[in-house]
Structure formats: C-alpha cells, structure tokens
Amino acid sequence: MMMLKTGQLIKHKDERTEKDEYTMRLIEIEELRDVVELQKYVYEQLPNKQVLYMDSYEEMFDDMKQGAKVIGVFNNDGELIAYRYVGFPGNTEKNLGIDIKIPRKELINVAHLETTVVHPEYRGNSLQSLTLQQAIPMVKDFGYNHLLCTVSPQNIYSLYNIMKNGLRIKALKKKYGSDKDGKDGMWRFILHRNLNPRSVKRPSELISTPIENLEHQGKLIDKGYVGLWLFRESKILNYVRFEDEVAFS
Template sequence: MKLLHEGTITNQVLHKKLPFSMERLYLEDLPVIEQVQQKVIESLPEKATLQALSTEEFLFILNERGLLVGAFVEEELIGFRALLIPEIDEEHLGWDIGLPPEELHKVIYQEISVVLPAYRGNRLQQKLAEVIMKELPNLEEEFRYVCCTVAPMNIPSLKDKFTQAMHIAALKEKYAGLKRYILVKDLKVPDVHYTDHMTVKMDHLEKQQELLNEGYVGIGFQLVHGFHELQFAKPVL
C-alpha cells in the first residue's frame, strides 16, 4: 500500500489530535467505502446536497476507470475522495461547458468527497483534493479538464471547489431534473485573470443563469451584509 500523505488530525468529538494517513483505495476496500458514504449521508440534514455513488459507480472507478484516495486514522477509514473517467454519452459534462466532441476524452470528473462528522473542520476535503490531484498524472490517460457538479446552496462544496481554482461554467438540470452548477478547471491554463466582477444572491438562480449565458463564470464568494453571495466575473481571454 503506497503512503500518499501523513499528518495529524483533530477528532472533534474526543477533542484529541490523532495521526492520520492517506492511501489509494482498491476493490477490496469497497465495503468500508460504502459504509463511510452511508454514515455521511445519515448525518446530513439535507440529503439532496450529496450526490451519492452507487455500488456500480464505485466498481467502475475501482476497475481502473478513475481513482479513490482514502484518509485513515489507525485502521479506520474517515473520509475519501474520488476521480472518475466518464463514459462519453449525452450526459457528459463536457457538453454542458461547451467542449467540442474531440475534447471530451480529456475530461475527468471530481466525484464524491466525504468526511465523517467527527473529523470535519480539519480542511480534510481540501487535503484529499491536493493529494488526489497529485496522483492524477499517474493514470494511464492524460486529462486536461477537471469537471464536477455541485448543488446550489451547498456552500461547503462550492468553497472546496473554489479553493481548487475551479469555476462555475454552467447551471443545468442534471440527475433527473435537479439543478446543478457545472464547475471546471483547465489544467493547461492554471492562472486565469478576470474582469467585470459582480455578486449575485445565492438563491437568485435566474440572474446567475443570465450572467452565465452572457459569458460570466462563478469564481468565489463574497460576504454582503453577513451573507454569502456568489461572485461572477468574465475571464480575460
């Protein structure tokens, strides 16, 4: 088992710092992966904010169609993050962000990222993101675009993606009619500059859609009168 990262983490229930490590997950880890996902789902006040993966989707990733990295305290899996090499079909996120057909095979998805409640508040999702993205070049195929979907109003997940320099490129109906932001990062253009900054209320999806149609992208948050508003701007091409 290849050690990818190690450090210390605080158990928020025990108020105790503990050593933890990160390793790649494999087929034999599937039962515990699904147990952790289920525990996280049960802890959420709003279940729809997390697009859980099915057993078939986990198997797809673990059978060399992606990458799963897990965080462990002693022998206990406390969180994990997934990358998925998607099939090219009509639901492919590349279509949603306007990629031409010949670029679709260069897209990889950031899929589910979960952390057990006792270990939240440690920036573990962000650390998992850093580690799994460092592992990305070790996959056989080469990728240029990292895409994902996030539910509107899911501030923790949006913060996680903005921290990785991903931006909202589209707002679409996915997963049988659920509204989702489509976020993307172009790995070949790491430093993007923006102009025409403005903020929009989190729940004003119609205005956000107008701006996206006009060439704006969502790039972060701004606190306005104590409330988060989404920050939009136009990329300087």
C-alpha cells in the same frame, strides 16, 4: 499500496476534541464496501439530503474496473474517515464537459471529481481540500487536463473548498434526473478547471450575487460570466467576464 500523505487531525466527539493522525492512500477495490458504508453513514446524518447524490457499490465497482480511483483517509485505528472518488468518464453521455461545451475532441481528457465525504467527527481538518490537492497532480500524471465536478448551490462548504482550489462555475442546471430533459433532477453548479491553461485571461467585469439567486446566475452564465469566488460567510458569489475568449481555460 500507494501512500500519498500523512498528518495530524483534530477529532470532535460529544463536545470534546481529541488529537488523532491520518494516512492518505489509494483504496483497493476489495475495500469498496467500507467506502459505500461511510457514504451511507454520512448521507443519513445530513440535514439536507439534496447536497449528496449517492453512488451505488455496483457503479463504483464498475468505474474502478475502468480506472477510477478512490483516495481514502484513515485514522490512527485504521478506520476510513474520508474519501474522494475520481472518475474518468471518457466519451460518454455522463461527461460533464458536454454541459460546459468543451470541444468534442477534448472530452477524453476530462477527469471528474465525483463524491467526497468526511465523517462528521473529522470535519474542519480540510480533508476535502487535502484530498483534492492529491487528486490534481495524480490526474495530470495520468494525462487528463480538464477537471470537472458538480456541486449543489445548497452545499456551501463543498462549493467553497472546490472554488478555493481553482475550479470555476461554468454552468448551472438540473442534474441526476430520471426523465430525458432532466427536469426532475437537482440543481447543480458545474465547475471546471483547466489543468494546462494555454493563456492567462484578464477579468474585465465583476458582478456579485447572493448564492440563492439561481435565476440571476443562470443569466450571467448565459452572457459568458464564470463564477470565480465565494464568500462563505455572506454567501455571495463573484462572477467575472474575461477580456478575450481565446483558448478554453
């Protein structure tokens, strides 16, 4: 059992707050039912179901057999209160690197941040960020250098945490649809961070836009802008264009 981190927690229950502690470790495949159950519970509580695309037990089971990892966070009573699921899509159609036009030969170096959830009573302890900060060195150790994920434009909490950890918006499109062109899917930002950047680029132009203006953002991305920073309270996103288009960073 691979222990990653321990720490203090604040639990919110019926207007009251209590102190608790957590242990973060990798989940064993035998514990996957608990993961799917927590996901289901969190989904049921969500006021806006658009923000979370659920993974089935079977999908996660197959993925873990192929090497996917799930970082779990447990409270003092040993209950699972949060998790982060990290997948390695390889050279398959679901590789998000294709959406942002990563060179074909680099697709095998892509790691996906799949679903992450925190039990409502334990929100506000930065568990999304803390599990991400464990996932980054882990995927680097495994030899992956492109980190990608999707986030709904309506999921301000998740988007803020993901961008705070250095991932940038590189595409905006409908995902998880059933028809071939994906038009019946849900709007998603596709975010990316190169974990081994070969150059530091200087931003040259900056444009701010309200997060709900998807049309404007689509046009900015087409012109080569990337989303760099989100102001959580005002829901304003900063897009920048870089001076030189050198290595894919």
